[in-house]
Amino acid sequence: xxxxxxxxxxxxxxxxxxxxxxxxxxxxxxxxxxxxxxxxxxxxxxxxxxxxxxxxxxxxxxxxxxxxxxxxxxxxxxxxxxxxxxxxxxxxxxxxxxxxxxxxxxxxxxxxxxxxxxxxxxxxxxxxxxxxxxxxxxxxxxxxxxxxxxxxxxxxxxxxxxxxxxxxxxxxxxxxxxxxxxxxxxxxxxxxxxxxxxxxxxxxxxxxxxxxxxxxxxxxxxxxxxxxxxxxxxxxxxxxxxxxxxxxxxxxxxxxxxxxxxxxxxxxxxxxxxxx
Ligand code: ATR
Numbered sequence: 650x651x652x653x654x655x656x657x658x659x660x661x662x663x664x665x666x667x668x669x670x671x672x673x674x675x676x677x678x679x680x681x682x683x684x685x686x687x688x689x690x691x692x693x694x695x696x697x698x699x700x701x702x703x704x705x706x707x708x709x710x711x712x713x714x715x716x717x718x719x720x721x722x723x724x725x726x727x728x729x730x731x732x733x734x735x736x737x738x739x740x741x742x743x744x745x746x747x748x749x750x751x752x753x754x755x756x757x758x759x760x761x762x763x764x765x766x767x768x769x770x771x772x773x774x775x776x777x778x779x780x781x782x783x784x785x786x787x788x789x790x791x792x793x794x795x796x797x798x799x800x801x802x803x804x805x806x807x808x809x810x811x812x813x814x815x816x817x818x819x820x821x822x823x824x825x826x827x828x829x830x831x832x833x834x835x836x837x838x839x840x841x842x843x844x845x846x847x848x849x850x851x852x853x854x855x856x857x858x859x860x861x862x863x864x865x866x867x868x869x870x871x872x873x874x875x876x877x878x879x880x881x882x883x884x885x886x887x888x889x890x891x892x893x894x895x896x897x898x899x900x901x902x903x904x905x906x907x908x909x910x911x912x913x914x915x916x917x918x919x920x921x922x923x924x925x
Contacts (some may be wrong), residue, residue, distance in 0.1 A: 653703070657688040657696055658711035665922050666709055669898050672918040676911040681706065690717065697721040700740060705833045707739045707905045709898075710747075711819055715778070722747045726902050731811065732782045737901040748904065751779070752786025754897030755867070759787075759835065761896075762888055763863055769834040771795045772826060773850045776804040779867055780839035781811075783893075788812035789852060794819075796833070798826035798853070823853050830857035836880075837865040842875035858882035869894055872923055891919055 656666045662685070670683035686708075688696040693714055698721075700708055710718050715734040719725055722738065724746040729735050735747035759766055769792045773784045776799035785808075788795050794817035799805035805820035812818035821829070830836070830853075842852050843866060855876070858864060864880035870888035877887045899910035 650680075652706040653684070654681060654708060655684040655686050656709040656711060656859070657686045657693075659687060659689055659713060661685045661687045661711070662713065665919050666711075666895065666898060668922055669895070669915050670902060671916045672914050673902055673911050674915045675756065677908055679906060679908070681906065688714065688742075690714070693717055693881075694721050697738075697745065700738065701743055701745060704743075705740055707737065707901070709901055710736050718825070720749060721745075728752070728786065732785055734778060734782065736897065737904065739904050744886075748901075749782055749786075750897040750900035750904075751893070752782035754785075754895075754900055755783045755893040756786050757838050757896040757900065758888060758892035759863075759865075762886075762892070763835075766790070766792050766835070768793050770832060771835045771837065772830075772833040773797050773837045773839055774823075774826070775799055775839035776801070776808045776820075777840070779841075781808060783837060783839055784808055784812050785815075785861060788815040788818060792816055792835075796821055796823050796826070798823050800852075801888060827853040827857065830855065831859045833859065833862060835863045835865065836885075837867070838874070839867050839874050841868065843868045844870060850890045851879065855879045855883050858885045859882045861886065862890055866890055867893055869919075869923065872920075891916065891923070895919055 667685045674681045723744045729749035732749045737748040737750050739746050797805040797809045797820045809818045809820040862885045864885040865888040866874045867890045869875045895916045902910045
C-alpha cells in the first residue's frame with residue numbers, strides 16, 4: 650500500500666507541488682503518492698480530520714489555509730508558531746504536527762548559494778505573511794543584522810521587533826532603504842510586486858545596490874522578475890523564487906520520508922512546469 654501525502658488549498662489546480670513531489674518519490678523508488686486536494690475554507694476542519702482518519706503521512710497547506718489550520722493541529726513547531734502560519738503537517742501515529750518550511754527553505758537556498766550567512770547584513774522588503782516566514786527564519790538562523798522596509802511602516806516595525814529576539818533588527822522607510830542599499834549583502838523582495846510587471850512598479854530602485862551582493866525574489870512566476878533583471882544590471886548576483894519553492898518542498902519531503910530530498914530532480918521538474 651502506498652503512503653499518501655498531498656497539498657490542500659483553494660484554488661489548487663496550478664500547484665507545482667504534486668509533480669515536484671512525485672518526481673522525488675519516483676527518483677528514490679518510494680512506495681508513496683502525492684495528490685492535490687481542493688479544500689474550501691469552510692471544510693478545512695473536516696479535511697484535517699480526514700488526514701488523521703485516513704492515515705495520510707502528511708500534507709502541505711497553501712493559500713488560504715496556512716493560518717486557519719493551526720487550531721486543528723495537535724502540536725505546532727516553535728518557528729511556525731512565531732510565524733503564525735503552517736505549510737507542512739506531519740502525521741505521527743495520528744498526531745498532527747505543523748511546521749513552516751517556507752522560511753527555512755529560503756534560508757537553505759541562501760546557504761546553498763553563498764555558504765555561511767552568519768556575517769551578512771540583510772534587507773527584507775515587505776512585512777506581510779511571506780516576509781514574516783522568511784525574516785524570522787533568517788533572523789533565527791543567525792545573520793549579522795536584518796532590516797525590514799515596508800510601505801506601511803508600523804508593520805515593518807512590528808516584524809523588526811519580533812526578529813530582534815534573535816539578531817539585531819530595525820525597520821526603515823522604503824526611501825531610506827533605497828538610499829542606503831550599498832550597506833546590504835542580501836536584499837530580498839518578499840512582496841508580490843513583480844507578478845504583474847506591466848501594472849506594478851518595483852518596491853524600490855536597485856541602482857545603488859552593492860556589486861557582488863545577492864538580490865533575491867520570492868516570486869517564481871515569472872522566473873526572472875523585473876526586480877531581478879534590474880539587480881543583475883546593477884552588478885548583483887540573483888536568486889529567484891524557484892529555489893525557495895524547491896527547498897520548502899524538500900524540507901517537507903525529508904520530514905515525511907526520512908530520506909534526503911533529490912533537489913536536482915525536484916528543481917528540474919519545477920522548471921519544466923514553469924517552462925524554463
Ligand atoms: P504575502 O502573504 O504575500 O506576504 P501580504 O501579507 O498581503 O501578502 O503582504 C503583502 C506585502 O507586500 C506587504 O508588505 C505590503 O505592504 P503593506 O504592508 O504596506 O500593505 C507589500 N505591498 C503590496 N503591494 C505593494 C505596493 N504596491 N507597494 C509597496 N508594497 C506593497
